[in-house]
Amino acid sequence: DAGVIQSPRHEVTEMGQEVTLRCKPISGHDYLFWYRQTMMRGLELLIYFNNNVPIDDSGMPEDRFSAKMPNASFSTLKIQPSEPRDSAVYFCASSGGSSAPLHFGNGTRLTVT
Amino acid sequence: GEDVEQSLFLSVREGDSSVINCTYTDSSSTYLYWYKQEPGAGLQLLTYIFSNMDMKQDQRLTVLLNKKDKHLSLRIADTQTGDSAIYFCAEVSGNTPLVFGKGTRLSVIA
Numbered sequence: 001d002a003g004v005i006q007s008p009r010h011e012v013t014e015m016g017q018e019v020t021l022r023c024k025p026i027s028g029h030d031y032l033f034w035y036r037q038t039m040m041r042g043l044e045l046l047i048y049f050n051n052n053v054p055i056d057d058s059g060m061p062e063d064r065f066s067a068k069m070p071n072a073s074f075s076t077l078k079i080q081p082s083e084p085r086d087s088a089v090y091f092c093a094s095s096g097g098s099s100a101p102l103h104f105g106n107g108t109r110l111t112v113t
Numbered sequence: 114g115e116d117v118e119q120s121l122f123l124s125v126r127e128g129d130s131s132v133i134n135c136t137y138t139d140s141s142s143t144y145l146y147w148y149k150q151e152p153g154a155g156l157q158l159l160t161y162i163f164s165n166m167d168m169k170q171d172q173r174l175t176v177l178l179n180k181k182d183k184h185l186s187l188r189i190a191d192t193q194t195g196d197s198a199i200y201f202c203a204e205v206s207g208n209t210p211l212v213f214g215k216g217t218r219l220s221v222i223a
Contacts, residue, residue, distance in 0.1 A: 043201070043215075045210055091155055091156070093155075098205075098207070098209075098210075099143055099144055099206075099207075101144075101146055101158045102156070103158070104148075104155030104156045105155050106154055106155045107154075
């Protein structure tokens with residue numbers, strides 16, 4: 001298995017632009033998580049899905065952030081419009097159960113100038 | 114809500130043992146995990162322990178769990194420079210997602 005695949009690895013964009021981050025979970029995993037990591041705040045859970053349905057999006061910072069999971073093998077996290085304070089590493093993770101260990105992708109490093 | 118606390122930094126000499134500590138608040142935790150994050154990479158599962166166990170050993174890694182004190186530790190024997198990374202403690206209970214600590218940055222001095 002290739003593991004959790006995220007794209008792009010790096011994204012540099014200007015303030016106000018739309019950013020879309022992509023994730024392909026491990027096949028057969030029915031949970032998908034989006035995290036954001038910064039030096040100041042550590043690892044923050046933004047949203048997670050079970051069987052493609054969003055379960056908890058209370059960690060999404062504001063309405064500029066949205067996430068979708070149109071099918072079991074693909075999810076997107078969109079920021080529109082982006083702001084410099086959104087600069088962080090965004091991780092996608094998947095798991096095979098609610099208490100099962102998470103498997104992380106290598107992340108997308110987002111820089112908003 | 115649940116909280117997981119770790120010290121932020123640890124520095125050890127190559128060949129010594131490293132002990133990374135973690136405390137958590139959720140008494141109904143069922144699993145406790147240790148993850149390792151190397152620079153530029155995602156978190157990688159190192160090991161985990163069921164809440165009804167008090168120790169687990171896996172090669173150079175030893176996990177100790179004191180459920181009464183809600184204290185978890187990870188001991189790395191014969192620490193190598195390749196062990197330099199950030200180590201995250203995480204706990205889970207019921208159907209809630211893993212709760213992560215802020216991570217302990219381990220620096221190994223040659």
